Amino acid sequence: MRKDIMEHAGLAIYAEIALIIFVAVFVMIILRAILMRREHSQFLSRMPLEDGLTVEQDEVSP
Amino acid sequence: MATVLEEVSGRPGGSNPSTEIETVRYDDAIVRLFVMATLIWGLVGMLVGLVLAVQLAWWPANGLGEYFTYGRLRPLHTNAVVFAFAGNAVFAAVYYSSQRLLKARMFSDVMSKFHFWGWQGIIVAAAITLPMGYTQTKEYAELEWPIDIVTTLVWVVFAVNFFLTLRNRREKHLYVALWFYIASIITVAVLHIVNNLVIPTGLFTSFSMYAGVHDAMIQWWYGHNAVAFLLTTPFLGLMYYFLPKAADRPVFSYRLSILHFWSIVFIYIWAGPHHLHYTSLPEWASTVGMVFSIMLWMPSWGGMINGLFTLRGAWHKLRDEPVLKFFVVGITFYGMATFEGPMMSIKTVNALSHYTDWTVAHVHAGALGWNGFMTFGMIYWLIPRLWKTKLWSTRLANTHFWLGTIGILLYIIAMYSAGITQGLMWRAFDETGRLMYPDFMETVVAIMPMYWVRVLGGSLYFFSATLCGVNLFMTARSAPKDLSDPVVQVARPAWRDRQVMASTVNYDEALFGLQDKLKHGWHRLLEGWPAVFSVLVLVAISVGSIVEIVPMLLVRNNVPTIATVMPYSPLELEGRDIYIKEGCVSCHTQMIRPLRSEIERYGEYSKAGEGIYDRPHLWGSKRTGPDLARLGGKYPHLWHVRHMEDPRSTSPSSIMPSYPWLLTKSLDLGSTQKKLEVMMMLGVPYTIDQADQAIDLAQAQALEIAREIAEQGGPEGLEDKEIVALIAYMQRLGIDIKREQPRGARR
Structure with a gap:
């Protein structure tokens, strides 16, 4: 019963919609990456190198 | 909540929030615990792997008793290296780097500790239950349902702790490493739950919710993505954080890292069916898996290039810096394994490589090279920082690197050689059109020397890893007594105050605010919005999963039923559970591919309709011994008794363990009725x-089988022993489709 319903529901279109969404989102991400401003990507890429200013334990209030 | 953020802040700037300085203490104690656990479990997992390698090369090594045969230990090895070694390494990386990238202490120390001890408890439970034979048999998902529930709980605590730390962050933008962590946490949760849906039949026994081809499809969707989201994405996060730190320069291309992330997340999830080429999985699903696997080539190599190019201008540091050596070789192995993986997913290549040691070579290039070396690189970088003293011996670390590298090479070259040799022998025909090596044992004997080379390579790798343990131990011994948490000062982020103010604005101001936020583009907005970002990741992985799996489960055409295929008898069902308990599936497949050489060797190829009562499926992924899909009726019962008691008595050069206890252990029928009811x-x-x-x-x-055994001249009185159930099951394998009518009077 369940399988008959699913078979006649025309689900093939969902796979096509999924593929279109997949490609569209992908193109957006590629464009976004290409068009990203250089300063911004440089700022982001330096994030691991800037952990915050390390201070000695005793400099902090007790 | 024990402690959240220890903030000691002054407000020197008065009303200007941007000049405020906040003090953050990072929780490094938890990272130290995870690093130590990584090493300890890594050594245990590798040692078990070494035992397995010896057992394959020299069968008497299986003689330690029923709990230590190859079939029982193999899942222990894979679980130990995947979840204990790589898992703890991932957690060490996540806890260390996330706190620093977010400039916030982990949300809750109690949750961190619960995560740590909970995870170690799961590992101990696995180490006890797997040798005892409690297993779901699905690869990397062997642990039984009570442990699965605990795993879910621990994972949820980890996720909550992580996401609440994200909420408490002082850095608006999420660095790419964090994206990889987010994707891993979400996807592993989805995979774990879906693949472990079972109905319990006892405290440590259960039947899969899926049967046959459906079970196989879900399993390899899980299995492949466990590799993707436990052994790849979090390690890429690790790479994107620790490699720039070690090289002291930013990643080569941040743009490439964005593409790398989204491509991996979108594409990986589709690739699972490449584990099931030429099986009774529908052709379309297998082709989809292949196409997406080939697409993975690009982003994977993009990531590798991004990693290696990060060292531009720093290559001279490799000479005396073991950390970078480990990273460079690790990333190179990532490139090798991700080149090889798509290649092996091409059906014609797969026809040769599948079920052979080629697959074993492939996973060990990934596990020893990529996961192992990235982990060791990270550990050597972390040790002096976590224990606040110099590494005990850089020379020893360099020795580790060289011995480990030679170990990997010996291991994988031996396995490539063994795999390709055996694959070619299986399919070789002579000039008369008959199999050139009809006796499976011939193809095993041919690769034995390679199995000894693997023992050598594995020993070297294991020994080299113990050097890391010594180095850690000696460094920790000379560490200062007081290993207090590191303290940093960071500016209080202005964007947080803006959020507080946001509630007071009117409609116009809200619109201007949104315009201001979008000024830098939607992706940047997304990066500052982890909840939405996480949902998008979930959508990305769900699209592939649902499009691939749902039609498989629902469309009837995918599993054509066969009228003569009937459910197992109660005794056969018990026998099947003994087959599962002993881990027979580790070495024997039950899936004959529609290839001429296989049909010639084993008989008619396997059909999807044959597995509809198989919960779980037992198709297997490796043929150390021959396929058993058409074993039923091939030999008399007595042959099986003799073969189980001592395989050498029926197949002189067999490397299979002996199972004498099957002839003496009483068959437990206590839960047989329950099993039928669950079915x-x-x-x-x-x-x-x-x-x-x-x-x-x-x-x-059982009585009938025992009588036949006695009539054939075998031992008497086996009717209440485990062996009769196992024989009942094995004699049933693959015979239903040969019948013209369904088996009438069912037992």
Whole structure:
């Protein structure tokens, strides 16, 4: 019963919609990456190198 | 909540929030715990792997008793290296780097500790239950349902702790490493739950919710993505954080890292069916898996290039810096394994490589090279920082690197050689059109020297890893007594105050605010919005999963039923559970591919309709021994008794362990009725009478088999021993489709 319903529901279109969404989102991400401003990507890429200013334990209030 | 953020802040700037300085203490104690656990479990997992390698090369090594045969230990090895070694390494990386990238202490120390000890508890439970034979048999998902529930709980605590730390962050933008962590946490949760859906039949026993081809499809969707989201994405996060730190320069291209992330997340999830080429999985699903696997080539290599190019201008540091050596070789192995993986997913290549040691070579290039070396690189970088003293011996670390590298090379070259040799021998025909090596044993004997080379390579890798343990131990011994948490000062982020103010604005101001936020583009907005970002990741992985799996489960055409295929008898069902308990599936497949050489060797190829009562499926992924899909009726019962007691008595050069206890251990029929009832609940057409009389039916069939064994000149009195159930099951394998009518009077 369940399988008959699913078979006649025309689900093939969902796979096509999924593929279109997949490609569209992908193109957006590629464009976004290409068009990203250089300063911004440089700022982001330096994030691991800037952990915050390390201070000695005793400099902090007790 | 024990402690959240220890903030000691002054407000020197008065009303200007941007000049405020906040003090953050990072929780490094938890990272130290995870690093130590990584090393300890890594050594345990590798040692078990070494034992397995010896057992394959020299069968008497299986003689330590029933709990230590190859079949019982193999899942212990894979679980130990995947979840204990790589898992703890991932957690060490996540806890260390996330706190620093977010400039916030982990949300809750109690949750961190619960995560740590909970995870170690799961590992101990695995180490006890797997040798005892409690297993779901699905690769990397062997642990039984109670442990799965605990795993879910621990993972949820980890996720909550992580996401609440994200909420408490002082850095608006999420660095790419964090994206990889987010994707891993979400996807592993989805995979774990879906693949472990079972109906319990006892405290440590259960039947899969899926049967046959459906079970296989879900399993390899899980299996492949466990590799993707536990062994790849979090390690890429690790790479994107620790490699720039070690090289002291930013990643080569941040743009490439964005593409790398989204491509991996979108594409990986589709690739699972490449594990099931030429099986009874529908052709379309297998082709989709292949196409997406080939697409993975690009982003994977993009990531590798991004990693290696990060070292531009720093290559001279490799000479005396073991950390970078480990990273460079690790990333190179990532490139090798991700080149090889798509290649092996091409059906024609797969026809040769599948079920052979080629696959074993491939996973070990990934596990030893990529996961192992990235982990060791990270550990050597972390040790002096976590224990606040110099590494005890850089020379020892360099020795580790060289011995480990030679170990990997010996291992994988041996396995490539063994795999390709055996694959070619299986398919070789002579000029008369007959199999050139019809005796499976010939193809095993041919690769034995390579199995010894693997023992050597594995020993080197294991020994080199112990050097890391020594180095860690000696460094920790000379560490200062007081390993207090590191303290940093960071500016209080202005964007947080803006959020507080946001509630007071009117409609116009809200619109201007949104315009201001979008000024830098939607992706940047997304990066500052982890909840939405996480949902998008979930959508990305769900699209592939749902499009691939749902039609498989729902469309009837995918599993054509066969009228003569009937459910197992109660005794056969018990025998199947013994087959599962002993881990037979580790070495024997039950899936004949529609290739001429296989049909010639084993018989008619396997059909999807044959597995509809198989919960779980037992198709297997490796043929250390021959396929068993058409074993039923091939040998008399006595042959099986002799073969189980001592495989060498029937196949002189067999490397299979002996199973003498099957002839002496009493068959437990205590839960047989329960098993039939659970099967009925899952839609298997047993009658209520059959379930009620399950024990009687099983005993009657056992008596008949025992009588035949005695008549054939074998030992008497086996009717209440485990062996009869196993024989009942093995004699049933693959015979239903040969019948013209369904088996009439069911036992």
